[in-house]
Amino acid sequence: MLSAFIEQHNLPEEFRLTVKKHYKPLANRIFNQFNKSNNAYFVGINGCQGSGKSTLTDFIAEYLITEYQLNVVVMSLDDFYLTREKRNQLANDIHPLLATRGVPGTHDVATLEGVIAQLKDRETGFSIPKFNKATDDPFPEALWLTIERPVDIILLEGWCWGVKPQTVEQLTSPINELELQHDADGVWRNHVNDQLKSAYVPLYEQMDFWLALQAPSFDCVYKWRLEQEQKLQARNIGLTNSKVMTPEEILNFTQYFQRLSVQSCNTISQSADTIFYLDASRQITNTPLMEKE
Numbered sequence: 001m002l003s004a005f006i007e008q009h010n011l012p013e014e015f016r017l018t019v020k021k022h023y024k025p026l027a028n029r030i031f032n033q034f035n036k037s038n039n040a041y042f043v044g045i046n047g048c049q050g051s052g053k054s055t056l057t058d059f060i061a062e063y064l065i066t067e068y069q070l071n072v073v074v075m076s077l078d079d080f081y082l083t084r085e086k087r088n089q090l091a092n093d094i095h096p097l098l099a100t101r102g103v104p105g106t107h108d109v110a111t112l113e114g115v116i117a118q119l120k121d122r123e124t125g126f127s128i129p130k131f132n133k134a135t136d137d138p139f140p141e142a143l144w145l146t147i148e149r150p151v152d153i154i155l156l157e158g159w160c161w162g163v164k165p166q167t168v169e170q171l172t173s174p175i176n177e178l179e180l181q182h183d184a185d186g187v188w189r190n191h192v193n194d195q196l197k198s199a200y201v202p203l204y205e206q207m208d209f210w211l212a213l214q215a216p217s218f219d220c221v222y223k224w225r226l227e228q229e230q231k232l233q234a235r236n237i238g239l240t241n242s243k244v245m246t247p248e249e250i251l252n253f254t255q256y257f258q259r260l261s262v263q264s265c266n267t268i269s270q271s272a273d274t275i276f277y278l279d280a281s282r283q284i285t286n287t288p289l290m291e292k293e
Contacts, residue, residue: 001062001063001066002016002019005058005059005062009055009058011055018283018284019059021284022276022284023056023059023060023063024063026060026211026274027059027060027063027064027067029274030043030060030064030153030209031064031067031068031070031153033208033209034070034152034153037208039120040119040120040121040122040150040151040152040153040154041152041153041154041208041209042116042119042120042153042154042156042206042207042208042209043060043153043154043155043156043207043208043209043210043211044156044157044161044162044204044207044209044210044211045057045155045156045157045158045161045210045211045212045213046157046158046159046160046161046162046163046210046211046212046213046264046268046272047157047159047212047213047214047215048159048213048215048218048220048221048224048257048261048264049159049221049224049225049228049254049257049261050220050221050223050224050225050227050228050282051213051214051215051224051278051282052213052278052282053157053158053159053213054076054157056211056213056276057074057155057157058074060072060155061073061074061153061155064153070152070153071149071150071151071152071153072151072152072153072154072155073119073128073145073147073151073153073154073155074155074157075115075128075154075155075156075157076131076156076157076158077107077112077156077157077158077159077160077161078131078133078158079128079129079130079131079138080107080108080109080111080112080129080131081101081106081107081108081131081138082101082106082107082108083137083138084099084136084137086108087099087100087101087106090105090106094187094188094191095183095187095188095191096182097178097182097183097188097256098188098191100253100256101136102159102253102256102257103160103192103256103257103260104160104192104193104195104196104199104200104260105191105192105195105196105199108129109195109199109200109203111129112203113203115128115129116154116156116203116206118147119147119151119154120206122150122151123147123150124147124148124149124150125146125147125148126146126147127141127144127145127146127147128144128145128147129144130143130144130145156207159257159260159261160196160200160257160260160261160264161200161204162204162207162210162212162264162268162271162272163196163260163263163264163267163268164196164201164263164267164270164271165193165196165197165201166193166259166263170263171186171189171190171193172186174186175258175259175262176255176258176259177255178252178255178256178258179255179259189259192259192260196260204271209273210268210271210272210273210274211272211273211274211275211276212264212268212269212272212274212275212276213275213276213278214264214265214268214275214276214277214278215261215265215278216277216278216279216280218258218261218262218265220278220280221254221257221258221261222250222251222254223280224282225250225253225254226247226250229245229250
């Protein structure tokens, strides 16, 4: 299983050591916790862009399926982004920066809430959305994942999933050039924070286990995000009307995420059951909360 996973994801051989030291113990711990519940078990996974959430999540899912014959579903908060049309409407109604997907308030939280409820009740016959970042719109519904049998474990990952809202004082001053130039009055960041507080935080309570991947600093995000975009571009060569970003666009794009990425680094330890602290090369350096229950 591991050799095939490494080949499929184009990973270095050193990944085997990461699996042995960190990923397998984590997956076994999640299984043991699930075994105590007799219910659908939700794992929330937090980590900034490019931190390796998808690789980790995919491995845990494949391991649990192979090792324990469980029905495991992987969901990304990214797949619940609103359509471009709806985000443009938000941009017209509330603030121009809401046209860009990413921050709380640009997701279809009502659909996410409904999907979580259906998974929790172990229902079948419904579909989970899938978003196409290359076109900046959802894939056609025919390509969405259909749940055909009750799900045992749900892995839900997202860059802002699990992040706590900020205080009024924290929202007072712009944090970067984007906010200084385009949100000097704070309308955008206050709206984002309000959405986080009212729509996202209540859903956090549905998670049974929290995992966080923590970058050494926000400076790594641009580099990691650039690598992601290059892979996306390679998979979509020849795509008409591609929304794949240039390096300059990525530099601007990451500024949308800075405020809550920093907030996550400062607060996620208050709620995470396990934190994987990463170095600049995304290698895990420490897991001090591995035994937290």
